[in-house]
């Protein structure tokens with residue numbers, strides 16, 4: 001016979017599970033009575049200059065213009081960092097997540113992902129374009145969503161994909177090792193991408209206290225807690241610096 005304690009225990013566990021499932025879902029409300037969040041992400045220290053990429057394959061298509069790395073773009077004017085994904089990590093309700101009016105695209109023209117990073121709502125269609133007349137092979141390194149690795153031959157000018165779960169996904173082309181980009185799948189509308197001066201804005205946020213996350217592909221992740229008030233603008237600047245490299249442990253000849 002089960003004790004009362006045991007029954008209470010299991011009812012409690014089920015209750016927690018139901019609550020956890022419900023609290024994860026994002027709820028759209030008509031009037032957010034919102035405020036806004038804006039700020040600038042700046043780099044601490046002297047940023048390294050983008051490196052010139054050695055194009056050693058399909059040169060007649062891929063090598064028509066010089067290409068430079070995009071994994072750390074810092075403004076010379078104000079040290080603002082471009083392509084930082086700023087998002088609220090703990091928002092449960094707010095304005096609706098609307099589908100883009102025009103279908104979002106990821107172009108591979110000239111063997112280069114354009115845009116380098118893009119935010120896309122869950123379930124929205126993304127068209128992957130190949131106007132190059134050569135084969136690209138698009139490969140997503142995802143965990144929450146099924147990863148795909150699809151050849152896109154020269155005759156296949158367009159592929160359509162969707163993503164079901166929120167995640168920041170690295171994208172590469174297995175045919176051209178310098179091609180790299182990111183797809184940011186968003187489950188709510190409170191995401192922004194910093195521009196070339198490092199500035200960003202997130203609007204119509206319901207009043208409350210939130211955790212704001214700043215993610216950069218090479219600088220990593222930082223967070224800060226902010227408070228949003230109705231009709232007001234919350235300033236949320238942040239400085240990011242390079243991650244400290246882990247010390248290399250010398251291997252003994254046996255381990256090599």
Ligand SMILES: [Cu+2]
Nearest residue numbers: 136173175176
């Ligand atoms: Cu390619």
